[in-house]
């Protein structure tokens with residue numbers, strides 16, 4: 001409950017906002033009500049802004065989550081910038097400023113919606129990263145022993161400063177001295193010999209029992225300051241800061257509120273959004289994203305069902321309450337990425353698209369989507385998809401996801417009055433868990449399989465061995481999810497377990513590609529992000545570096561035996577947090593990515609044009625088809641020296657162009673050959689149909705051999721005008737002076753006549 005206010009003692013900024021809201025004549029009854037409540041002290045400033053947020057939604061269609069707690073003012077001022085999202089034309093909608101004389105505009109008195117529109121479509125932001133820790137499991141005996149870490153002195157000092165809230169290093173040294181820990185017995189023996197053993201502790205906070213070693217693992221989870229302190233066996237003490245750190249005991253709804261909810265509002269307001277969970281296998285990614293099995297309808301449900309519920313509730317509300325007539329359509333796609341295969345989990349795992357290349361375009365174009373209108377539809381989709389997912393038991397997780405899965409919501413909305421429409425997508429990615437094969441033990445099947453083969457071929461004698469082999473096999477992870485299912489034959493066990501290994505490799509490869517993309521995005525000098533390295537990164541490309549708002553939730557285990565993996569996951573989160581992006585409403589990720597690549601292709605082509613020149617080089621070639629018994633066949637002589645013309649000077653640009661064309665081919669779902677073969681690209685630099693043959697360039701630039709650049713017969717016509725004019729054709733005597741076509745032709749012929757010369761011994 002706020003303090004009582006009178007109109008006179010209202011803070012100026014509040015009065016200004018309220019005046020803006022109510023208009024010069026206080027004609028808006030609801031705003032008057034808010035104002036009167038505020039003045040009488042019934043409403044706090046925060047509460048008043050809650051009302052403004054509601055108005056923004058009802059009158060302008062700008063959604064905000066009903067979040068309890070403070071911060072409504074900041075939210076309102078941020079959303080105010082988007083007020084014209086659903087209005088047509090430029091400027092602030094009905095900017096006729098009723099109540100004012102012709103053309104007279106007083107900003108302070110203009111009602112909120114009648115102010116000039118501010119540009120609302122782009123927002124700069126960093127990827128938001130949060131960390132969530134799974135509750136601790138009891139560790140096996142001896143694991144602590146193995147994970148002891150001795151910190152270097154400076155880190156030990158830092159740790160004591162943090163844990164005892166000490167500022168001065170001299171105080172920390174007193175603690176160390178008292179503990180006798182870091183220097184061990186040596187310090188104590190020096191102390192006892194010099195000062196006696198029972199000296200008083202002069203004002204330093206009483207220390208815990210001496211602790212010479214720290215145990216590796218999570219040392220401190222600090223949700224208040226969104227900080228995690230790790231003790232890593234190889235790197236010592238490490239501190240990580242995130243946008244949110246949630247304590248291991250928090251509920252699923254708290255995780256949703258802190259890491260996902262703001263993005264759901266952005267999604268409804270026309271931004272593309274991406275939320276992904278990243279972490280080691282068994283760290284709680286699926287738990288966070290979907291919830292434990294059977295929880296889709298209860299309080300334990302994860303981000304996906306919660307997000308769907310919030311979007312559906314918001315759309316229902318908008319249908320009945322908005323003052324602008326909005327039409328909306330919500331669809332869902334649910335796919336799994338396994339190596340280079342993308343499968344539709346809502347169509348019994350059918351492959352997406354007609355080819356592996358086109359799969360991502362198929363998904364992003366919405367061809368795999370289904371319309372949903374209520375929570376029942378969502379639950380059906382989730383159950384159908386879940387039944388279809390690759391899951392198996394490993395030593396690390398009873399129900400381990402064996403591929404990356406992507407749940408995509410697509411929302412199409414239109415203001416029927418203004419005709420303005422907007423499409424936005426929400427990507428919810430449950431990434432497969434990075435796993436160390438030796439820990440998840442998914443490679444055990446290989447040896448089982450071989451053992452079975454051995455037994456089979458040994459016939460009756462093998463049956464004895466089979467029994468022997470059965471004992472250790474029983475301790476290995478079982479692969480069936482279904483306890484009641486008939487136990488698999490040893491053959492199938494072998495196959496299934498080697499499948500686990502392949503799955504682990506595919507998952508790790510996708511994650512590696514993801515890490516490479518994050519690295520490139522963080523490297524200011526890198527102008528190429530290798531999205532096309534994997535299907536996972538292709539599908540997530542817009543979420544990582546494109547136009548969408550993104551949030552990464554790092555899931556991790558606290559146990560010391562997982563400290564290396566936890567540190568690595570937290571480092572990934574930290575790298576993601578540094579990526580700055582520009583998000584825009586109504587962005588079409590795929591089309592824009594392609595347009596961006598097209599622009600880069602044009603720039604690169606211009607660079608090649610400006611830099612490239614012809615040069616004559618001597619190439620030594622050996623006769624590989626020499627007759628038997630000749631000197632050449634024995635490796636002596638027979639070397640042909642050929643003078644050949646070669647394009648040089650823009651090698652880096654050509655490589656870049658090649659990568660860009662590859663990336664474009666991946667995005668458009670075509671092949672590199674068709675990108676190069678068309679007239680669209682590289683006409684001037686030798687990739688177009690005409691130039692490719694004139695320059696003697698092979699069709700496939702995928703082929704790394706340099707020979708595609710060589711050409712014996714130089715056709716002077718083929719030398720680009722730009723090179724002739726600039727006299728850039730260097731290395732060829734007299735070429736710099738050549739300006740007319742005839743001279744060029746003559747020189748080309750002369751060079752061809754002189755090109756053959758034999759060196760060495762001939763037979």
Ligand SMILES: Nc1ncnc2c1ncn2[C@@H]1O[C@H](COP(=O)(O)OP(=O)(O)OP(=O)(O)O)[C@@H](O)[C@H]1O
Pocket residue numbers: 133134135248279280281282283284285286287288292397398399400401402431432433434555
């Ligand atoms: N925060 C949590 N609270 C309680 N239990 C949890 C939590 N996180 C995970 N678990 C439990 O830990 C187990 C593994 O979780 P989950 O399957 O979500 O891991 P994962 O990271 O998705 O693993 P994988 O990559 O192998 O699929 C499950 O039994 C899950 O219920």
